Amino acid sequence: MKKIIIIGGSKGIGNAIVQSLVEEHEIINISRTPSKINHNNFSQYKCDVLKDQLPKIEVADNLIYCPGSINLKPILRLTLEDFKTDFNINVLGAIKAIQNYLPILKKGNNPSIVLFSTVAVKMGMPFHSSIAVAKGGVEGLVKSLAAELAPKIRINAIAPTVTDTDLADKLLRDDIRKKKIVERHPLKKYLNPKEVATMADFLISEKTASISGQIFEMDCGIVTLQI
Numbered sequence: 362m363k364k365i366i367i368i369g370g371s372k373g374i375g376n377a378i379v380q381s382l383v384e385e386h387e388i389i390n391i392s393r394t395p396s397k398i399n400h401n402n403f404s405q406y407k408c409d410v411l412k413d414q415l416p417k418i419e420v421a422d423n424l425i426y427c428p429g430s431i432n433l434k435p436i437l438r439l440t441l442e443d444f445k446t447d448f449n450i451n452v453l454g455a456i457k458a459i460q461n462y463l464p465i466l467k468k469g470n471n472p473s474i475v476l477f478s479t480v481a482v483k484m485g486m487p488f489h490s491s492i493a494v495a496k497g498g499v500e501g502l503v504k505s506l507a508a509e510l511a512p513k514i515r516i517n518a519i520a521p522t523v524t525d526t527d528l529a530d531k532l533l534r535d536d537i538r539k540k541k542i543v544e545r546h547p548l549k550k551y552l553n554p555k556e557v558a559t560m561a562d563f564l565i566s567e568k569t570a571s572i573s574g575q576i577f578e579m580d581c582g583i584v585t586l587q588i
Contacts (some may be wrong), residue, residue, distance in 0.1 A: 362386055362402075363422040363470065365565065368410055368458050371396040373526030374477070375427035377554035378561045379403070389418060391458075410454045415461045422469035423565045424462050426455045426476050430495070431528050433488040444491050451477075451495040452502065459506070466514055473565050473573075476503055478520035480580045496520070500576050507574025515573035517564050522580045524552040547582030 363386045369375040370390035376398075379388055383400050390396050390405040406416040410428065430447050432439075455476055466472040478496040481489040503518045510516060523529055523542050533539050533551075542551050560579060563569060578584055 363565070364420055365389070365423040365425065366391065366418060366421045366458075366462060367425045367427065368392070368454070369427035370405075370425075373427070373528055374521070374524060374554045374557045374561075375425075377558035378425060378427065381555070381558040381562050389421070391416060410458060411449055415458065418462065418465060420469070421462060421465050422472055424458060424466060424474045425561055425565070426458050426474070428454055429477055429479075429528065430492060431532070432491050433531075434491070435488055436490050439491050444494060447491045447495040448498060451492075452498040455499065455502065463510075463514075471567060471570060472513065473515040473517070473569075474506075475561050475564050476516070476518040478503075478518045478576055480520055480522045480578060480584050482520065482576075483578065484580075484584045503576065504574050511573060515569070517569070517572060517575045517577065519557060519560050519564070520576050520578045520580070521552050521557050522546065522583055524554055524557060526554055545583060546580075547586040547588045550581050552579060552581065 365382060365386050366389045367375055367379055368391050370379040371392040371394045379390060379398055382388055383402050388403050391408050393409050395407060396405055428450050430450050432443055432447055476499050478499050481493045482497050482500055499518060503516050506516050523532055543549050557579060560577060
């Protein structure tokens with residue numbers, strides 16, 4: 362049984378990851394909002410990773426940082442504060458968590474870290490400049506830390522396309538928009554949070570003991586396929 366710290370495990374992809382792992386692993390959820398999950402393997406701390414001191418944890422094998430943002434605006438409507446907010450949530454929050462828990466991760470069993478990017482880094486998409494900048498920072502962080510922390514700690518990132526979560530409500534708010542998004546993807550679908558959770562589970566497992574510094578695009582074909 363691994364001991365896994367999940368930042369932002371109360372909603373969306375984070376919640377799906379908790380549900381995927383909690384039967385077989387000890388999960389510590391650190392989130393601004395409480396989770397409704399009730400399980401003997403599950404504990405949680407109410408904490409804003411950007412504002413509060415992170416809770417002290419004695420032992421951990423894995424860290425999964427889930428917080429993200431979708432701030433889609435034309436460049437002239439984006440303020441510097443918008444860019445700062447997205448960067449803080451996606452990059453600085455992850456850095457704070459990694460710096461805080463790195464000493465205990467180094468003592469863990471096959472320790473690893475999973476972060477989240479987006480397909481918008483690889484694929485130029487209108488109105489995505491703020492989030493693409495922030496997630497580009499995440500990908501750079503993954504590459505750099507993979508080299509720095511080798512061979513003891515692995516770090517990888519998942520870059521999903523549109524995923525059916527509360528965060529994507531505006532993109533999926535009616536059947537017309539859902540249909541358009543489905544048609545844009547070569548696999549004629551968008552992601553379910555459980556699919557992303559399965560990838561996170563895979564990346565912290567022994568099956569990926571030789572993988573680090575990689576960005577895994579869960580893109581339903583939109584980045585690399587043209588059909």
